[in-house]
Amino acid sequence: MRIGIVCYPTYGGSGVLATELGKALADKGHMVHFITYQQPVRLNGFHANIYYHEVQVPTYPLFDFPPYESALSSTMVDVILNQKLDLLHVHYAIPHASTAYMAQQIVAKQGIHIPFITTLHGTDITLVGKDKTYAPVVTFSINESNAITAVSNNLRDETFKFFPIEKDIAVIYNFVDIARFARKELPHFRQAIAPNGEKILLHVSNFRKVKRVPDVVKVFKQVRDAMPAKLLLVGDGPDRPMIECMCRELGICDDVRFVGKQEQLEDVMSISDLFILPSEYESFGLAALEAMASQVPVLSSNAGGLPEINIEGETGYSSAVGDVNTMAAHAINILKDPALLAHLRAGALKQASRFHIDNIIPQYEALYESVLQQALVEK
Numbered sequence: 001m002r003i004g005i006v007c008y009p010t011y012g013g014s015g016v017l018a019t020e021l022g023k024a025l026a027d028k029g030h031m032v033h034f035i036t037y038q039q040p041v042r043l044n045g046f047h048a049n050i051y052y053h054e055v056q057v058p059t060y061p062l063f064d065f066p067p068y069e070s071a072l073s074s075t076m077v078d079v080i081l082n083q084k085l086d087l088l089h090v091h092y093a094i095p096h097a098s099t100a101y102m103a104q105q106i107v108a109k110q111g112i113h114i115p116f117i118t119t120l121h122g123t124d125i126t127l128v129g130k131d132k133t134y135a136p137v138v139t140f141s142i143n144e145s146n147a148i149t150a151v152s153n154n155l156r157d158e159t160f161k162f163f164p165i166e167k168d169i170a171v172i173y174n175f176v177d178i179a180r181f182a183r184k185e186l187p188h189f190r191q192a193i194a195p196n197g198e199k200i201l202l203h204v205s206n207f208r209k210v211k212r213v214p215d216v217v218k219v220f221k222q223v224r225d226a227m228p229a230k231l232l233l234v235g236d237g238p239d240r241p242m243i244e245c246m247c248r249e250l251g252i253c254d255d256v257r258f259v260g261k262q263e264q265l266e267d268v269m270s271i272s273d274l275f276i277l278p279s280e281y282e283s284f285g286l287a288a289l290e291a292m293a294s295q296v297p298v299l300s301s302n303a304g305g306l307p308e309i310n311i312e313g314e315t316g317y318s319s320a321v322g323d324v325n326t327m328a329a330h331a332i333n334i335l336k337d338p339a340l341l342a343h344l345r346a347g348a349l350k351q352a353s354r355f356h357i358d359n360i361i362p363q364y365e366a367l368y369e370s371v372l373q374q375a376l377v378e379k
């Protein structure tokens with residue numbers, strides 16, 4: 001198949017997932033065309049079946065807000081026509097579903113019928129999408145999609161709760177490349193971060209309010225008061241300066257390492273003992289799944305789709321949003337009990353295997369096939 005993938009190219013989970021999906025589809029022989037405004041972060045290296053089309057957004061003094069959507073739809077039209085795409089798969093509804101609809105309508109005038117699939121990822125529904133400013137366009141363009149998917153049952157339910165959606169939404173879970181994230185022994189790296197054998201706690205996010213990074217620091221403070229420990233903070237975003245101040249105020253700067261955006265996430269996972277994700281909402285929690293694939297137990301909130309991923313007492317523990325005391329008590333318990341840690345590590349890997357890339361990619365391929373069949377029938 002010739003597949004056009006549209007996503008945010010930045011470090012967010014939706015872009016990561018879309019890029020990994022495109023790479024996996026290319027490995028299976030499909031021709032994959034990424035259409036984004038920047039090279040997606042995980043799109044590294046050459047692949048004979050992968051093409052990248054950058055969306056150029058020309059500016060003009062009149063534009064306070066350069067019309068990105070128009071540029072994106074126009075680039076989609078160009079790629080559909082010139083690369084003879086069979087379908088478009090857009091990730092994150094805003095604005096990708098409405099731009100896909102626009103591109104679809106434009107090429108239809110030339111007798112080309114291209115279906116588009118919209119994958120809902122999280123805040124495109126639960127935070128931004130719900131905003132009255134966007135809601136009519138989001139509702140319309142989701143309903144016009146030839147197929148809709150959500151990354152968890154929770155996100156599917158939330159979508160039906162907040163929008164008058166007239167079609168089925170297929171749940172296709174996020175996936176992980178188990179081989180890539182297989183835990184490795186990296187003694188020198190571990191030694192550099194925790195020279196005195198300290199336990200290593202890890203958090204990975206884009207440091208937005210919804211991630212509740214201050215809770216990570218509060219949990220860590222309690223753990224560090226109970227045992228020697230280090231905290232690795234991976235990623236960057238608006239809350240980072242506030243987190244740095246918080247660490248200074250708590251006097252824990254020497255034990256907290258901000259490592260910024262990391263491409264070799266699997267190495268960071270490999271040296272970690274515990275992953276913390278206390279989010280206010282998380283449709284799925286892809287970073288937690290990647291941690292599990294590296295045998296790192298997860299302490300999370302129980303918001304959104306997290307309980308579908310993080311199984312109580314098997315892969316880690318989940319607590320109410322903001323309940324840092326319970327999270328810290330669990331963390332201390334796990335890190336002080338080697339048998340429990342070993343149990344959770346094995347459980348984490350077992351759970352991650354259920355979301356193995358090889359199990360999930362065929363679900364997308366089957367959906368593409370059925371959408372193409374349907375498009376043929378409707379022609």
Ligand code: GMT
Nearest residue numbers: 012013014121122123282283284285286
């Ligand atoms: O919705 C977002 O915050 C953006 C999105 C992203 O681009 O990072 O994250 C969402 O999609 C991921 C991939 O499907 C999920 O693993 C994240 O849980 C989800 N984030 C939220 O729901 C907050």
